[in-house]
Amino acid sequence: MTRFLSLILPLAVLFAAPARAGDVTDYVLDNGMQVVVIEDHRAPVVVHMVWYRVGAADEPAGKSGIAHFFEHLMFKATDDLESGELSRVVEANGGSDNAFTSWDYTAYFQRVAADRLGLMMRMEADRMRDLVLSEDEIVTERNVILEERATRTDSDPGALFREQLYAAAHLNHPYGIPVIGWRHEMEALNRVDAQAFYQTYYAPNNAVLIVAGDVQPEDVLALAQQHYGPVAPTENLPVRARPSEPPQLAERRLVFEDARVGQPYVMRRYQAPERDTGDQAEAAALVYLAELLGGSGATSVLGNALQFDDPIAVYTGASYSATSLDDTGFTLVVVPAQGVTLGNAETAMDAVLASFMADGVDLEQFERLKMQVRAGEIYELDDVQSRADRYGRALTTGLTIADVQAWPEVLQAVTPEDVMAAAKRLFDRKRAVTGWLQPEPQPTVTEVSQ
């Protein structure tokens, strides 16, 4: 909170006490909508985003895909706008727009000249509550999402494999259900489902507005008050409590075969903690662990061992998604060289993990990573959309602005001992799924179509 700003801008004080840190300012509107402004005056551009704290993991049972389906329907008619008009207006103003859905959030954005911000807000606020769903458009758009599933998932054996692996990784939590939805449930989504979902979750007290670019925070606040301020909140918004994981007591393994697999690989996903508000140290340690084990082929532990010292792999990697509302995953992958079996690849991977646990962190590699993390903060300032994303993801997954701003320091504070302690807690095969993706010896059996 900077007194300077509220002194010279008494208007802002009327609405809310703005908090400001560096070039980031935030407010909360009276109806509960959170507002974050990120200033970057290098180009006359603004990114306008509304993030809803609802995603695929918040869907009612049996309605998988409704969050993403609804994302599509948000481009249809409202009481003021024709179907598709919002995108047409954005384009007519030289902008671009789109939306995306994850397990934890659904977000809508436009990228446009900074002086068009008010128009964007007017349209975005309109569709927050006033969408008018027609039966015809529901049917047509449902075909589009089925085509999308066919393109993204059904045509890609790797995507089908990961879908199966995620399902096996979750005994109870809805992260095991694909964001796009299971096809049989997608086919049955209807207008009643969509309407109920919309009325509950699309509300200012379930939304975060992020405006990033060539704007002044006080101007953004005034526009937000004008356009979003009058939108009614949802009373008794449901608490975001998803079914949670019981203790995972048994290692899971799966083999996915598909005639279209050209290059087999082995993937293992461990259940892992995510960033929690005020408590990000464990997640920060896991960020380093992923980089140490599989960040770069020529310098990581897996790469060095399996691509250089004893080259049995063409690719190795480790990844960890730190930002998530509930427990997340830490994933290892080994793509074997020609003539190396998946069994041998997995055995080699486990041998590398075992020696890493015995030998500990290479301190020179650790210092290089710290340098890259620090530099990454500088490079990221070049991309205002990526900064907006960082806040949007965090604020829809249980984190606060303070958490976002503390994150670089939390990362810099990690020690090699922290990394090894986190690794010890992480690597428990009972809390892991190991999957093999491999070609099918026989031609695929064509499914009976309905």
Place this chain on the structure above:
Amino acid sequence: MKHILLFVLLVWSLPARAEIAIQEVTSPGGISAWLVEEHALPFTALEIRFRGGASLDAPGKRGATNLMTGLIEEGAGDMDARAFAQARESLAASFGFDVRDDALSVSTQFLSENRAEAVALLRSALIQPRFDDVAIERVRGQVLSHLVSRKTDPQDIVGTQFDALAFGDHPYGSYYGGTEDSVAALNRDDIVAAYHGAVARDRIFVSAVGDISAQDLGALLDELFGDLPETGAPIPARVDFGLGSGVTVVPFDTPQSVARFGHAGITRDDPDFFAAYIVNEILGGGGFNSRLMDEVREKRGLTYGIGSYLIPMDLSEMVMGAVSSQNESMAEVIEVVSTEWARMAHDGVTAEELASAQTYLTGAYPLRFDGNGPIAKIMVGMQMTGLPVDYIATRNDQIMAVTLDEANRVAARIYQPEALHFVIVGQPAGVESSN
């Protein structure tokens, strides 16, 4: 510094104004580059292009330039691959080497605090790549794995088939990464030859944006490129789009068919290019509002996405579209696309469509210039295309100058429904190859 030309470019058209001050820098050694000084952030984005790229592959050596490009960072000077990677990571610099049909590209970012070390390291990769045998085998394995995966990916199959049918034996007619056989047969001599063919001073284009002065950039240019050989391999001859009308079905067991369609196109320096660009935007450009998106996705729900593209390459040009649809509905998609292609050729666009596309294209243009990395990429692309340094200031005027008569004359010229060829991978119901 021989001389610095300063151009300040203002784009005033609605709605945004981009203010890009491009300096044309020529180094003491005679290497030129475009620079935008931007000292707000302590790093520089440097973009380098070598014209020619994978099309320089010698006969029978398909994939040599691609494999060579993958090896440039795998050991240089007195460093092997691992030592090089450690050095680069300790500087937190990024060097992205990539190759396509027309160019080998190097996209780099480095911090101001260790710029000298980063540039010295990049220089060693460009001037003294080692091409160690062990590195060749490692990267060859990665390339072969990628080539194997492509054989069962419907998008890759359709692209390969379309290019082969359109361009035959010309390098454009085959995948730049080569085939399993051609890559397996490459030896170290082939890779060294590909390096000498592709990386030379007579084909270099450079842009820089960020925390660097013209003086420092001049010195950097000479350090990076001064010791490169003057000439590389000759650029291959032009090739005409060689595919006539028809349908080619490549049977593949998958629930969704993927299609490419197209015919001959228009060169980038053609006086009709701007009109063609606008007309294509209306037919199948980006965003949700093109005719093809409206007819195939919004009205009928037959696809997740469809687009058409003008593709002017260095040695040929085409108009091409891409779409995916379930096997049962691909026949209908082909029908709709053919109808729209013919409607565009015969009836052209309306005044409203033209105005709307012009507003969009002129409004969107300044929004591209929103960061060191993006501006550097735009500037090196302009140089490759042969555009003048003041193009940014005149481009929107050229878009706005296109009249309805001109747009419709060019629509009739560009879109040739009688020449349109569809290549489809999948099991499209009711669709068969023509002869």
